[in-house]
Amino acid sequence: MDLQIERVAENEARPKPDQNALGFGRHFTDHMLVMHYTEGKGWHDAAIQPYRNFSLDPAAMVLHYGQAIFEGMKAYRGKDENIYLFRPADNIERLNRSAARLCMPQLPVAEVLLALKELLRLDRDWIPSANGATLYIRPTMIATEAALGVRPAKQYLFFVILSPVGAYYPEGFNPVRIYVTDKYVRAVPGGVGDIKTAGNYAASIMAAVEAQQAGFTQVLWLDAVERRYIEEVGTMNIFFVIGDEIITPPLGGSILPGITRDSVIQLVRDWGLAVVERRISITEVLAAQEDGSLKEIFGTGTAAVISPVGSLHYQGQDCVINNGKTGALSQRLFDEIQAIQYGVRKSPHDWVTSL
Numbered sequence: 348m349d350l351q352i353e354r355v356a357e358n359e360a361r362p363k364p365d366q367n368a369l370g371f372g373r374h375f376t377d378h379m380l381v382m383h384y385t386e387g388k389g390w391h392d393a394a395i396q397p398y399r400n401f402s403l404d405p406a407a408m409v410l411h412y413g414q415a416i417f418e419g420m421k422a423y424r425g426k427d428e429n430i431y432l433f434r435p436a437d438n439i440e441r442l443n444r445s446a447a448r449l450c451m452p453q454l455p456v457a458e459v460l461l462a463l464k465e466l467l468r469l470d471r472d473w474i475p476s477a478n479g480a481t482l483y484i485r486p487t488m489i490a491t492e493a494a495l496g497v498r499p500a501k502q503y504l505f506f507v508i509l510s511p512v513g514a515y516y517p518e519g520f521n522p523v524r525i526y527v528t529d530k531y532v533r534a535v536p537g538g539v540g541d542i543k544t545a546g547n548y549a550a551s552i553m554a555a556v557e558a559q560q561a562g563f564t565q566v567l568w569l570d571a572v573e574r575r576y577i578e579e580v581g582t583m584n585i586f587f588v589i590g591d592e593i594i595t596p597p598l599g600g601s602i603l604p605g606i607t608r609d610s611v612i613q614l615v616r617d618w619g620l621a622v623v624e625r626r627i628s629i630t631e632v633l634a635a636q637e638d639g640s641l642k643e644i645f646g647t648g649t650a651a652v653i654s655p656v657g658s659l660h661y662q663g664q665d666c667v668i669n670n671g672k673t674g675a676l677s678q679r680l681f682d683e684i685q686a687i688q689y690g691v692r693k694s695p696h697d698w699v700t701s702l
């Protein structure tokens with residue numbers, strides 16, 4: 348891949364945001380990676396350029412038929428000043444699975460990773476050093492061909508933008524209150540719930556807004572057919588600790604195969620704990636809470652790593668988990684994964700690469 352590099356002019360470099368008030372997804376760095384695809388020609392014109400607006404035809408197919416897919420990953424600045432990436436090839440491979448499902452072109456994984464590392468080297472000064480703060484990486488692919496009519500587009504744009512983000516838990520864990528909806532559904536088997544495509548998130552907004560208006564942080568989705576079996580939370584997979592068993596819903600095609608989910612499964616197996624991927628109904632969870640065997644619930648995802656669940660609200664009832672406190676396993680997993688991501692602890696499965 349021939350990568351053109353156009354550096355931002357010194358007087359046009361963006362001012363760096365206050366490291367202690369980054370928030371999430373509000374600031375973007377000086378450069379971005381772009382690459383174009385044309386049917387018959389393949390990927391071409393890969394470039395790192397100053398962060399700037401795109402020019403899109405109003406008929407660009409993504410605006411009408413939603414061929415849009417993305418990823419979410421992070422770069423971590425270690426205490427040793429090395430920059431670490433956590434399982435980055437898994438993200439690009441997942442983007443390729445999303446692309447395949449929407450009849451979009453495959454990306455060359457190794458070359459995209461090399462170009463991403465080049466981009467990170469150029470914007471290295473943007474990677475925050477505050478504990479827990481990171482550089483969020485957003486690879487995205489959209490259909491740019493100007494045409495109406497539902498079919499796969501013949502032209503695409505792939506781009507990567509970078510956003511410095513603050514620590515998810517500046518003052519320690521904050522267990523979340525979750526609303527279990529049986530009014531809306533997120534995905535059906537055979538649909539697109541197992542890929543990161545823009546429309547899934549548009550479709551989820553109304554349930555999230557209603558839950559927030561009622562005082563909850565996130566929505567827990569149930570299966571679309573029986574509205575009984577647990578699927579996942581907003582942008583997190585979910586785990587339950589019941590008795591001696593750690594349970595997470597299986598990848599049945601309607602939930603997102605999280606890389607954090609997979610890492611948690613591998614780690615707890617390394618620790619000799621029993622983890623099962625099986626269907627679990629909301630009634631089973633509530634019954635386990637009743638008989639005292641429900642110990643912990645936590646979500647997993649790149650943004651928060653581990654998100655302890657303090658309570659579930661289902662059909663007018665509140666179910667408080669572990670007295671609303673962070674469980675021991677949640678804490679252990681969070682500490683372990685963070686230590687691996689920041690290069691403090693040696694990664695058990697070659698999960699970490701550095702710039």
Ligand SMILES: *Cc1c(COP(=O)(O)O)cnc(C)c1O
Pocket residue numbers: 419543579580581582583584603604605606607608647648649650
């Ligand atoms: C991104 C995402 C996750 C978590 O995936 P990670 O790879 O762990 O970040 C879970 N569910 C949904 C719907 C997501 O979009």
